[in-house]
Amino acid sequence: MATLNLLILVSLAYVALLFIIAFVADRLAVTGRSTWLRTPLVYTLSLSVYCTAWTFYGAVGYAARSGLEYVTIYLGPTLVMVGWWWGLRKLVRIGRSQRVTSIADLISSRYGKSNLLAIGVTVLAVIGVTPYIALQLQSITLSFSIFFRDEGRSYSDTTVVLWVAAGLAVFAILFGTRNLDANERHHGVVTAIALEAVVKLVALLAVGIFVVWGMSGGIAGTMARIDASPIGQWQVDGGRWAAITFLAAAAFVCLPRVFQVMIVENDDERHLRTAAWAFPLYLLLISLFVVPIAAVGLDVLPPGSNPDLFVLTVPLSQGKDGLAMLTFLGGFSSAMSMVIVAAMALSTMVSNQIVMPIWLNARGGGASVSGDVRHIVLLSRRIAIAVIMALGYFYFELSGGGTALASIGLISFAGVAQILPALVGGLFWRGATRAGALAGLSVGFALWTYTMLLPGIGGGVITDALMQNGPFGIGWLRPHALFGIEGMDPTVHAVMWSMSLNATVFCLVSMAGFPGPLERLQGAQFVNVFDHSAGPRGWTGSVAQSEDLMIMSQRIMGAREAVDFFRREAASQGGRGHLPEPTPLFLDRLERELAGSVGAATAHAMIGQIVGGSSVSVEDLLAVANESAQLMEYSSQLEAKSAELSRTARQLRDANAKLTQISLQKDAFLSQISHELRTPMTSIRAFSEILRDTEGLAIEERNRCASIIHDETLRLTRLLNDLLDLSVLENGQVNLNLSRGNLGDVLDRALSTALTGVERPLSVRRRGSAEAVTINTDLDRLAQVFINLIANAQKYCDAERPELTVSVHDLNGKVAVDFIDNGSGIPKEVQAVVFEKFFRISGEKAGGAGLGLAICREIMHRLGGEVAYLGGHSGSAFRVSLLAESEVAAR
Amino acid sequence: MGRQVLLIEDEPNITEAIRFLLTRDGWQVATHADGGNAVDVIRAIRPDLVILDVMLPGKSGIDIVRDLREIEQLRALPVLMLTARGQLRDREMAERAGVTRFMTKPFSNAEVLAAVRDLNAQASGG
Known part of the structure; x- marks a missing residue:
């Protein structure tokens, strides 16, 4: 009882200590006095987030079950750190120059800021890491259960796991989302993790030293015990070794939590150089006593004991409660650091790659980071952490918690390793494309799910029948024997298929397609990062x-x-x-x-x-391009404005010219009218004054005066009538009185009107047969036109025996009526203007105001026909043309 | 002093009215209706006064006055211009051309008589 209570007390105290350390480190970082925190040592220790509870507890269990194979878990990262530190340096450099916040961000950046890819990687990471989180929960629960059983108290797995998960979630939220840093750095967390790294190393070394020197009497005794245990006889399976070493190496690069501390939290890329030897050394130390502990555990503990808990149960069996407590703290540290960093990294990915884009889109743009956005980011991260922890909890419940730690870890490793082809390809191959990355990831993810994740969850999703016979009885689709390759270790089988097909599809699709402009730009930035930054x-x-x-x-x-x-x-x-x-x-x-x-x-x-x-950076270039585009936009707007202005100016000029012309025309018209009115008025006034003022005027003279006054009055009236008629016609206010009639009848009427009572005779020649045409028009108006033309001929024909020929003929569906006299005609130079108002051939003083032909033109225009002067005749020649059955639109 | 007036006007009724008026006042009135040969007619008749319409067939009254003023013997010949266009512009143009007096139609008979007498007196006096 005392031990358990003490354990809880110590655990709480330990958590409080970590909290204080994290808090202080954050404070120091803010005030800029954290130089002692930014040392290669802290960086190296923080990398130990790779070593989780699986490493802490599981490695011994792994060794107890599979001999030296556990070494592969350490061998992978060691190979990466030693042999590929230059690749990591490239990652760190890119991470800095592109301000990368997570591995999803890095991948999406590389492939032209692809949102889809970012979401894909995020989802893959969440699903891949979920079993891993479940694993941590399981390990903490297991270690708790040991103490419970030791106390002989009732114990419920589920309850403990729930509490542990909730506790870790709260811890991760408090630690990881306390504030929002632009570079996604968390000095406090990193410092706490470094401390935890020390605790787990010290705990394992302490157990190891106790086992070797306290229980086995030194190195020689230990070696003897190892030889005696089954570990000594394990055969090394080359395929598994290679596969798992590769998996561990790939996972080390791709795991979101390792990426977080190694790339995102990196302060100085020179630290990597130290870590390149110091971290393998750490791994060596932490794995040093794995085999002795396993051998001694197998030796001293009753058969059937869970080898995953030897680290705890061996000291407990020897009554070393203090050591066991330290070990518990070590395991607790391992689990906690993993869960916190993983949750932090995943929540960053979820909030940055999924929630924020959706939220910003929903808000319709406006990407400025205001306090509001900050609030949303923090909230989404906190929720994401809770959800991720819940997923881990449910996975634990679903898988029954029975599977060995090591195999759960491998499932996770294989999951996140699917990111590797896209990542490495993106770093070193400029031809890699977004489509390739997406295709590779999808294929790898699908195969991993089918061959590893679902079988790992066990009952329900993948039935035993399916495992045995394949889906729908298709043998070559069995999850553990794809394409008929049988007898292979399931892990090796899954890794081989998923990774090889992933990489192949990635390469093929990349080569088949062509990277977009932004992808190529980013590709160059990534591949040649050392030249650019x-x-x-x-x-x-x-x-x-x-x-x-x-x-x-x-x-x-x-x-x-x-x-x-x-x-x-x-x-x-x-x-x-x-x-x-x-x-x-x-x-x-x-x-x-x-x-x-x-x-x-x-x-x-x-x-x-x-x-x-x-x-x-590409962002800089894009921003420059945006600015240029804006400038160009402005300038084109200005250009458009200026073009519009000059167009308006031209229109104004045109309108002005038109107005001036109209004004001139109006002046000329008024002047003409004035002249035409004044002339008869002059006569009227003169003769009326004569009548009034002259005494003794002879009767003949008086009559003469009166008749002149009468004539001139008629002339004035005619003129006014013509003017009004013309005005009505020109303004289109005329009412046409359409009716059917015979053209010959209209001509008859016109001739008799025009030639009745004239002094000078005009002989008219007609051909009656052609005149029998039916027309549909305003017959009175048409007659008015004819009268005008006939009267003109009567007045102006200067032949000795004036003669007018009226001929009617068909002209392309129109009726043409020609009036041709035998006079000297109208001079060529004025033929074009005979229809203008007030036109008179000079010298003619026949009492007309020069409006008759203008009126004729207007009338014919209204009737939908025309009147024109016919050139080529010796005398005056006018042609009136109109539609035979014309449908005159009442205009 | 001479009492001969040459009336150049193409509107027959106006010609008749002025001729009636002046004849009764004791003037000898010659008439002409064409602008084209008006200057020759003036030169041939050598009237003491010319009454001139503006809108004449052949040549405008303004042009006729201009031509008259080019001729040494006719430079001082009084010209009374009658016009149906009473605008200021027309009056200015006429005065620039050398018209002695300008009168807008329709005029009163008394005005014409007074103008003729006045112009004749001036010419005699000067």
């Missing part, structure tokens, strides 16, 4: 660069302003001359100054190019 952060530069900066600034700000600015800056630095030292402070100010002219992104990229202190 420099190590240190921030701006640095030399005085020589100051001159370049000056030249550039002069172009942007203007020569005088730039010189003034540089001189001011130089003076504020306490120097002489006009060139300041390119200190970060100065460069920041210059950037702000330039940003006012060319935009922030362009300014940043320009200074970056000259100073070279920071790479010009």
